[in-house]
Amino acid sequence: MDDKELYFWRGPLPETQALPPDAAPEPWGETRVVGKPVTRVDAYDRVSGSAIYPSDVILPDMLHAAVLTCPHAHALVKKVDTAGAEKMPGVRAVLKDGMPGTNVPWFQGRGGFSSRLFDPHCRYEGDEVAVVAADTIYQAWDAVRAIDVEYEVLPHAVTVEDAMKPDAPGLRDGGNVPPAAKPYERGNVAEGFKAADVVLEQTYTTPCELHNPMELHGCVAKWDGPRLTVWESTQGVYAVQSGVANALKLPLANVRAIGPYMGGGFGSKLETGKYSVMAALLARKTGRPVRLFYTREQVCRSMGNRPANTISLKVGAKRDGTLVALESRAVGTGGAYAEDGTGGVDYLIRELYTCPNVRCENSSALTNAGPQRAFRAPGHPQGAWALESLMDALAARLGMDPVELRLKNVPAASQTRNGVPYSTTGLADCLREGATAFGWAEARGRRPAPSHIKRGVGVAAGMWQGGAGGPPSTAIVKLFPDGSANLNMGASDIGCGTKTWGAQIVAEELHVGLDRISVEHADTGTTQFATPSGGSKTVPTESPAIRSAALDVKRQLLSMAAEQLKVPAADLDLRGGEIVSKADPAKKLGVGQVQAFGRRGVLVGVGYRGPNPQGKATNPFGAQFAEVEVDTKTGEIRVLRFLSAHDSGRVLNEKMFRNQVNGGVTMGIGFGLTEERVMDRQLGKLLTANLHDYKMPTALDAPADKTVIAIDPHDTFCNTGAKGLGEPATIPTAPAIANAVFHATGLRVTDAPMSPARVLRAMAALKPAPAGRKGEE
């Protein structure tokens, strides 16, 4: 199964008698540790610098590698002359197409087609041409510059429009436009629009975003005889293991991927990079460890992006707000190699509200630009930008409160996905409780003093198609005779606090302090299986396995203690390192006194993720409220106040829940206000390949006043009751801000990001509207 399947795991787990479903006890009632706002268990390591990230790994005799990439948007490599480079000081190995070992087929980009490791057909500015390993990184770069390449430059197309032209340069045989997928359809949209009292239609555009994780993409590779170890900055060590093993035809057991700390990914590090294979080949050739990290510019060009989308959306509603028809047409490009540039874009349009007649059509084209990769809620922020902007316009047209319009279309009890009921739906509560806490009604009615700085409030809702867990997961908990414990799991902690809530679950079940729990994770050599951390599925996938493992070890301990104390195991409880009889508290044993340790030394509990609930769908939901200030002279937008209300099931750590939401909101602010990959259409080159030209929001752009509310509808789909959070947090942010901008100014900005220039342009085109508080559509 490839990374895509692991990331978007949908199907039910195979049912079997041979492996009976694991005990899935009821979710907790009152908890002692779980849910509490405890500090991260690795906080000290991270802030003290003692945490070793893959880019910190320095091995004896390690070589440094640098990659030569194609400077053209589209070219054929005719000749690569490395003779000069190979003679340069410190250079130990050079690899290029056609050299032994380099003929590795490579799957680049999701939904894409294969290239070679060094493909002579370069399809974007950034395709890899050669790689050098040298004693120092400076020597490696000097040698890269000394490589002489003869290119035949081809015409290029970096926009969907250019790529779809009949005479567009072909990125592959069969053309740039993949066969269109069947449009999604339910009901009959034509009939729906006929029955509508109001029909609105608008075209929205969203920017191409670059992930820009703090740590660059790369790895260190080292061979010990036939065994390869790769320290990689990745969201999933098992994905790296299988990717590298497949490419180099190695047994899985002989590839050890290690990445306990990693500096962010947001979806761009779900896949194995060509760099891992290059580093491994260079290390094998030289007999020395090799470090290969891409530069910031190379990461911006090659390591994925969120496709830009153009979404034409049409909505039909009854006078009372009831939706009767939704129709969308989305266009996008996944760049080179990645066929699908619209994945996930229509999900909210189909699923967020109950609407009998829906039709969604998507089309993509390949372009001579960096291939897309999964990016925090693939497609969803784009879809939300269109849907939630248009819902706001509909409310204005109908003269309804935007919260009321949404509640009207969310059933009070539960939503369904194509008729399958959700295990729980907290969307209505997110909207209601969020509005109350935000002071929505009061804020909407407020009449500020006249000024060129306008204030307004907006709301948007969202859901995420993943976040329900599902892929397999194994966790092991070791209990030491002094009652302290070790958690062993494969999942990467990509910054969300995976280690911490994992330790909290163990602490809860074994009634032991967090300071007595150690965690080992993200190492295919020593830790258990996990799919990559992403898709907001890490919590709902790993947490039930961790809880099961802790309960397994507790069961062993208590059943042994029961025999020693001559009481039923059900009568025993584990309390602060002691096993105590509930009936007769005088009957007790210290953990270390249990003879199990004489038989085992250390007790080992194994836990797996249990099966999904039959006949139920699961999703996390959320609603966000923004208050903004718009400077109508400069076009600048400031987010003053933000409230996020999320149904992600049970919260495992209140503090990390808030942090996670606020991080997602900040990313949503980037999507809505500042971030945009800019390509030069004529040259086909990336103009925003660094953090100066590509504007990421900073702490100064985040709202000072932030509130996070958790709606826990007591989901029981897994034994911890937790649903995903990472992606939901970023989905409704940008339209909530855009709707607040409309409320403030009467200006409806349909193109994200809402940069000052774009706001001023739109403002100039705007007809003056009375008081700026009534609809203008």
Add this chain to the structure above:
Amino acid sequence: MDDKELYFWRGPLPETQALPPDAAPEPWGETRVVGKPVTRVDAYDRVSGSAIYPSDVILPDMLHAAVLTCPHAHALVKKVDTAGAEKMPGVRAVLKDGMPGTNVPWFQGRGGFSSRLFDPHCRYEGDEVAVVAADTIYQAWDAVRAIDVEYEVLPHAVTVEDAMKPDAPGLRDGGNVPPAAKPYERGNVAEGFKAADVVLEQTYTTPCELHNPMELHGCVAKWDGPRLTVWESTQGVYAVQSGVANALKLPLANVRAIGPYMGGGFGSKLETGKYSVMAALLARKTGRPVRLFYTREQVCRSMGNRPANTISLKVGAKRDGTLVALESRAVGTGGAYAEDGTGGVDYLIRELYTCPNVRCENSSALTNAGPQRAFRAPGHPQGAWALESLMDALAARLGMDPVELRLKNVPAASQTRNGVPYSTTGLADCLREGATAFGWAEARGRRPAPSHIKRGVGVAAGMWQGGAGGPPSTAIVKLFPDGSANLNMGASDIGCGTKTWGAQIVAEELHVGLDRISVEHADTGTTQFATPSGGSKTVPTESPAIRSAALDVKRQLLSMAAEQLKVPAADLDLRGGEIVSKADPAKKLGVGQVQAFGRRGVLVGVGYRGPNPQGKATNPFGAQFAEVEVDTKTGEIRVLRFLSAHDSGRVLNEKMFRNQVNGGVTMGIGFGLTEERVMDRQLGKLLTANLHDYKMPTALDAPADKTVIAIDPHDTFCNTGAKGLGEPATIPTAPAIANAVFHATGLRVTDAPMSPARVLRAMAALKPAPAGRKGEE
């Protein structure tokens, strides 16, 4: 439970209903991988230098530590002035007695009494007084030399005789002589000797040996907040974990001990060293990692030794050779701190032969010398030196063949231990098959040409009281979807090939090539529980757990495949990555096609060591045959030819079996011919504190002609049928050589090592004996 209990694990495992005994399948019949002479799986890593031993660990910002030790055999520390040292360049921390954190009670030496970390009462030349951490090791040593210590020098005693004198300087309150243990007694020796036709009596002495492992003792310690990681050259990471955690009052989960490679131990690295605690304290004080390895001289002084023993042995026999009485008196010293200087010395005397009347008495005294530690077969080589020399003398006196005399006293079927039958006894077969293969009868009858260089042959037998497994063990086997596998176990590979035979067992059960198996071990953070590797119990303790883990994962795989193929699981077999129906070979599935992987990603099997067989004792046995050349002019002895016949149950790897035996024999040659710790009685100082003065045998001292025979009596005491080997191999070596020297020269050397000087001295005292082939006692 302390290290001693773990090492000499005797008691039965606690019985319980709660943890049912693991399935203990029958030992293998024919095997495909197990037993075969495959090359070590880590051979490349070891010879290429890519293996990282603890002394290779270099961490960023690491400090280097050096220890100041007491230069006197016995002294009170009155004052330690570190002011000058602390001001020296690069010095980051100095610790001495009385400073915060240093008041750590310490258990030093087996069977000993506690000292403090820096004890002001220094009881031997080598007791630790202070420690310095500096930027470089040179700066650390300069600072150690700058520490000003005021000692009150006390009288000392480094020999048992001196220590037992009424006015001997006391090492502790209560005197130097611990209360005598009750002598071992069975039958009535006085009656036995009365009934004997022949009685012989002789006093034997054996040298104090130093372990001298290739890698020195030490560790690197690093803190991450409250968690401590120790990379230590150790035989048991879990022993280090518990030792350090106890000393520093840390939860076990917060101490991670790592030591996958280590350069030899032979018993001296079963315990946690003071160095680990010092390194941890220095690292905590400075906030930097600290490397602390003792020097060769410090290791020779402080890191243990095999006590020198004086053994008076008396044997009574019938004319036909039947033993009727054995009586021994052994004296020894464990040095400072270690009370017992005779542990294990009488075991062979009590157990090797069936003799109705036996009495053994041991006594020890504390001396001002380095404390003893377990040393490859504690006590047994000493006991064998006495018993097997005297048996040879008895054979000569009776005019019997020495092999025949031994066979006479070993029952043909099985021995018993105090009436409890052994699961199997291969001793008679070792003697018989060894004699045949050696050409014993022919070699004994050979009459070489007259020369000052004499040739002769000798035999000796042995057994080892451990080697039966027993302590708890857990192993985990992970099966990847491509059929490759990972073995996870806690045991250290102390040079015996633990990783390799572990991988062979997995390869056997999962029918997969050794090149598709990786092994992780010896890390309390990531691998399973194991007791220290030692006592020849590693194979019989770990191998059944590994086999059980492999069978557990296979069971899961086959039961799932059975469901898919709709056949009973018992009908299925795993063959080269495929699951095949025995009844219908057309029915098959690739490992990766089994849906179990969809549910689990990676299959995990857990195995434990099963219980010992009820009502049975287990021991490994052996017999060795030597052919030597004695230069009667120089006193030099050369071992020309050596045959070892060992019953260690099933052989897991034929090549490593041979290597292990030959290594043990070489160590036995050192014991018999060259090694001896020499103390200056007047100064109380060690004179042989380096490899120039302390003579270890080299490859040139090992016999060129070496044969190893395995006697496998098909033991079923555990599911792999394997008994221990490491220690048995070294037990009979020295007396086999001594007996060959007697056969060659008629000279009976009773003091080991048989150095040229000692041989010449004995030769000078020898009355000429006719042809040197008849007994002289």
